[in-house]
Amino acid sequence: MLLLQGPVLGLCSRRLNPRLYSTKSYDPLRILFCGSDDFSIASLKALHAYHLKQPDRIASIDVVCRPGKKVGRGLKKIREVPIKAAASDLSLPIHEIDTFTGWTPPASINLIVAVSFGLFVPSRVLNSAKYGGLNVHPSLLPNFRGPAPLHHTLLAGRTTTGVSLQTLHLKHFDHGTILSQTPDPGFDVPNPETCTVPELVDVVAPKGAQLLVNGLKEGLFVPPVVDAGWRAAQGSDTLIHAAKIKPEDRHIDWTNWSLLNINRRSRVIGPLWSKALVTSHAPDGTRPSFQQKRVILTDMEEVDPPKGCGSFSLVPGLPFVEGGHPVEPRKGKALYVFTSDSKVMRINRMKVEGEQDAEGLRAAIKARMFGDRTFISGGMEFVPFRNPLV
Template identity: 45%
Template structure:
């Protein structure tokens, strides 16, 4: 039995040779833009790199195609990143979802065949792997490498395109199938892409909902592209060209500071959007005992004036970088225990639930009592 390899080390991989399982339901609403003249390809021995649920759907789609069309997909070997330690003493390991799926598919394979999988590969497929695939591995593959990226490339190149799509309030999202660049992320030739402007993003969409929107169409785009032979050179670029007045943005990986509330610049709507995407945002407040404590805002809403029960003469004191302090006016409360703050950049922010440093999550009307100070 082959084992999982650590990324960037060539050796043994978990083999998924001649798999059999329930077929992936395909999205029929997506008509990808790609060259329709199919090119002849040798049977593909795929080396698949991935991690999350987005990549799991692509692996399932490839295994589905392998079962139905072994003349196109002959074998699949999987590479995952090492699991991360967690829990008390960091003694437990949290594996990526793709490893669990690969093991599940491998067990089903063993019930069907004892065929020895090939050790070579002629195509690399990377989906949400998060690390650059070494150029020596890409160059060693006859057909190079392919990558699925959930954006309308060149827009939102980077590690977090879905997050940035929501944070910037975009109304559409695209999917791109590109070649793997040997030295950079998201700089390959675009071989297939959703027609501009892409798939609609519903109002107040969450990150989980956006993943659901792009996952199945992306997996279908990958398989349709292989059927069309887009991996066979010469490669034809079919991506859109942003107009001169369109701002192409990067989708850098988000960090802890991205969840720190910018009280001077963010509107109430932007704070609500950040919580939808990140799960929580945070700030540092000073209480009535002059303690400066970190407070997470876990449930917020951009509200109108008519829901506010007025409170006069109250404020919360925000402690910024370097200890600088600024005040935010408390406009009132709500009948369900929320506290309404007046955002200087616009809008009324209802804070429903918070988690104060050292305490459990609670309703804002109770948890923020020590932080509601008198106006000077």
């Protein structure tokens, strides 16, 4: 009997699974790296470290980023994309463009790498590079395709996630061939009930960077490429599209959003908002006018229902005050609101459109958001808003 040991066994394994151990040959890479944020910075730094270690594999790296945007009062300040500073620290050539129209990459470029870039790399640019393009995506594709995969992973309450390395498709975002991917079921989301997007970035960014470098080492991008996606054959009806986060995604749907949903959205995408009717009293004593204004709820928390609150307060989105008419803020008085699943939230702070951020009840009084009637229930007096938040 012949026992396979040591190097002999290793040789046999290579023959059984050449994908895991063979490396395709390719020309020294001259990379055009397209990025923007902290997730892409991790990949850029990993590529640069590999370039310094093995310049025969990565000969050069040029960086493409979007131009800085004017921000602040009077638009006098320029906010640069984070990757620009990172590329400058690494002494890499930087190209700032807001569109690929009319722009041509350096002639020596033979591979495009786009990580959290935002602009679609056109076929003209991809076809000009010998090895086409690669993308690192922070999800287990094809699930959570789209520009905001980390946000939607947390919004969906997922406890595991992963990263994928794919080719850049000539016509669509996130539809390239998956070259490598975190094995199913992925790795754990840290503290999924409290995790924020920056915290998740800290976990997925280095994993995505390592996946990219490993893919280059193995030459997975060299034709013919092999699809390694573990969910490639799964039906699209079970997949979530990670659409761009828009202001309307922060607009609370009081009728349908549970307390869990409200808390999760506030944690993941920032302060939520509603609209409320406010009163404007005319100085000459004529009939007051009413105006709908945006209300940003900057600080909310779950609390037990105040004792004795009437059934009127069970209306989702109808804020109320316990303990008498709110002529002025008093110690122990607060602003409450019921959610669609009959949970109570206390509005600690909010910002009414046109006003400064303030304690919740004080902001409501200043904006004249209350009605003229009080409601008596269980021996206690409650004052509702003039109308529910919408």
